[in-house]
Amino acid sequence: MDSAVSGSPGSWLATARRRFVASADGAMKTEVVQDRMTLRPVQESELADLVRIHTDPTWPGEYQWFGFRVAKAREIERRWAEDGLIGAADGTLSVELEDGSFAGVVNWRPAGETGNLEIGIWVHPEHRGRGVGTEAQRQLVNYLFATKPVHRLQAGTEIDNVAEQRALERVGFQREGVARGYGFRDGQWRDGVFYGLLRNDPRARPAPLDASG
Numbered sequence: 291m292d293s294a295v296s297g298s299p300g301s302w303l304a305t306a307r308r309r310f311v312a313s314a315d316g317a318m319k320t321e322v323v324q325d326r327m328t329l330r331p332v333q334e335s336e337l338a339d340l341v342r343i344h345t346d347p348t349w350p351g352e353y354q355w356f357g358f359r360v361a362k363a364r365e366i367e368r369r370w371a372e373d374g375l376i377g378a379a380d381g382t383l384s385v386e387l388e389d390g391s392f393a394g395v396v397n398w399r400p401a402g403e404t405g406n407l408e409i410g411i412w413v414h415p416e417h418r419g420r421g422v423g424t425e426a427q428r429q430l431v432n433y434l435f436a437t438k439p440v441h442r443l444q445a446g447t448e449i450d451n452v453a454e455q456r457a458l459e460r461v462g463f464q465r466e467g468v469a470r471g472y473g474f475r476d477g478q479w480r481d482g483v484f485y486g487l488l489r490n491d492p493r494a495r496p497a498p499l500d501a502s503g
């Protein structure tokens with residue numbers, strides 16, 4: 291499986307990002323934290339956490355619970371046994387923090403029949419709001435453009451999911467449009483926002499370690 295990551299999302303990359311913290315008066319403020327993280331193939335020990343996204347409503351956090359999807363959970367287990375969740379057309383990688391903890395996953399899949407790819411991400415709620423989602427998608431973009439002859443990457447999210455929209459914009463994605471009533475979650479149809487990044491578009495670099503946010 292190691293060969294699947296050569297060309298690599300790679301080496302440990304440093305980021306300095308902000309963490310949301312509650313101040314004494316209850317208001318939210320941000321502070322700078324520094325993380326080192328990398329993308330790598332999903333390990334067997336992480337499969338249970340992946341499967342829980344589809345089988346345990348308390349686990350995936352905001353924006354990610356779409357009801358019990360047991361067939362999808364079984365498919366993840368089957369695919370892991372078959373190819374480590376890295377196939378010719380699609381794939382999933384774990385986000386690992388410097389301390390070895392599993393923070394979430396990124397994935398990619400064909401964008402219709404275009405030959406281009408759509409990306410996705412899930413960060414566990416305990417790791418959100420401190421730059422992990424931004425850095426993971428930055429590394430994924432670099433990995434995909436380095437290892438596949440793809441011209442365009444795309445991503446979509448709900449119109450209220452500001453964190454994902456900001457993360458995509460930080461990475462370099464351009465907002466391309468809104469599709470009304472696109473997805474159903476938590477009892478409502480919700481508008482979707484769509485983003486694209488072309489191979490030659492400007493892309494983000496990692497924040498310097500001494501960045502103040």
Ligand SMILES: CC(C)(COP(=O)(O)OP(=O)(O)OC[C@H]1O[C@@H](n2cnc3c(N)ncnc32)[C@H](O)[C@@H]1OP(=O)(O)O)[C@@H](O)C(=O)NCCC(=O)NCCS
Binds near residue numbers: 351423
């Ligand atoms: C969306 C998601 C990947 C973002 O990852 P994250 O690690 O929480 O995000 P980051 O800490 O990198 O923050 C990204 C940006 O959003 C902002 N942000 C973070 N949490 C926020 C919140 N709760 N409300 C508003 N803005 C927020 C950050 O300030 C940052 O913006 P900035 O660079 O302008 O400061 C993560 O929250 C997640 O996994 N959510 C559930 C699954 C999901 O929504 N996937 C994507 C669409 S399907």
